[in-house]
Amino acid sequence: MIRLSIQxxxxxxxxxxxxxxxxxxxxxxxxxxxxxxxxxxxxxxxxEAYPGFTEVEIARFAEAAIAxxxxxxVLIVHRHGSIAPGEPIVLVATAAAHRREAFDACxxxxxxxxxxxxxxxxxxxxxxxxxxxxxxxxxxxxARWD
Amino acid sequence: MRxxxxxxxxxLAGWRERSFDxxxxxxxxxxxxxxxxxxxxxxxxxxxxVQAAVDKIIVRGEIxxxxxxxxxxxxxxxxx
Numbered sequence: 001m002i003r004l005s006i007q008x009x010x011x012x013x014x015x016x017x018x019x020x021x022x023x024x025x026x027x028x029x030x031x032x033x034x035x036x037x038x039x040x041x042x043x044x045x046x047x048e049a050y051p052g053f054t055e056v057e058i059a060r061f062a063e064a065a066i067a068x069x070x071x072x073x074v075l076i077v078h079r080h081g082s083i084a085p086g087e088p089i090v091l092v093a094t095a096a097a098h099r100r101e102a103f104d105a106c107x108x109x110x111x112x113x114x115x116x117x118x119x120x121x122x123x124x125x126x127x128x129x130x131x132x133x134x135x136x137x138x139x140x141x142x143a144r145w146d
Numbered sequence: 147m148r149x150x151x152x153x154x155x156x157x158l159a160g161w162r163e164r165s166f167d168x169x170x171x172x173x174x175x176x177x178x179x180x181x182x183x184x185x186x187x188x189x190x191x192x193x194x195x196v197q198a199a200v201d202k203i204i205v206r207g208e209i210x211x212x213x214x215x216x217x218x219x220x221x222x223x224x225x226x
Binding site: 050 | 150157195202220221225
């Protein structure tokens with residue numbers, strides 16, 4: 001399931017609900033991305049989504065991940081709007097029969113979200129605001145899977 | 147037809163959504179119209195990594211806009 005949230009979310013509660021009732025998935029892997037303060041250089045993050053497009057594009061990619069890694073299920077919760085340092089931005093959870101597929105799919109989905117998911121991220125700080133685009137490392141990370 | 151600008155493109159233009167009636171006949175004509183109003187925006191729309199979506203589907207190359215209701219210009223994306 002893919003969900004965009006303008007409100008803060010609680011990763012623990014989301015993960016507990018995702019794990020509940022699974023009797024065939026021997027492995028659930030998860031990743032939580034948290035907004036960094038960068039020692040005071042970032043006072044807020046602003047994430048812009050394209051409603052009606054962003055969710056559909058992420059869902060398409062999640063379907064591909066399900067097929068590639070034989071997943072039982074995927075959960076992605078992603079914030080948009082204004083996000084304070086310390087708040088979770090994203091939760092990815094993957095369920096599979098065994099741990100390797102769950103770990104790898106979680107890694108893969110995060111690499112995708114960092115450089116190809118339809119969000120635009122602005123960092124606000126004491127020196128003003130700047131748009132963040134994928135770094136060389138983000139692009140190398142996603143290229144590992146091609 | 148609605149035109150949407152995301153990320154730095156919206157900041158550069160000073161708007162994020164506008165209506166054009168009548169709709170330009172093609173994506174190239176829309177780009178030319180926008181560039182005529184705002185040269186810096188025109189350059190940015192052709193910049194590296196900027197994609198266009200017509201009715202929420204990414205398009206590559208040139209395309210006619212007959213019947214389209216929404217065009218979005220998408221600079222390089224970054225989530226997570």
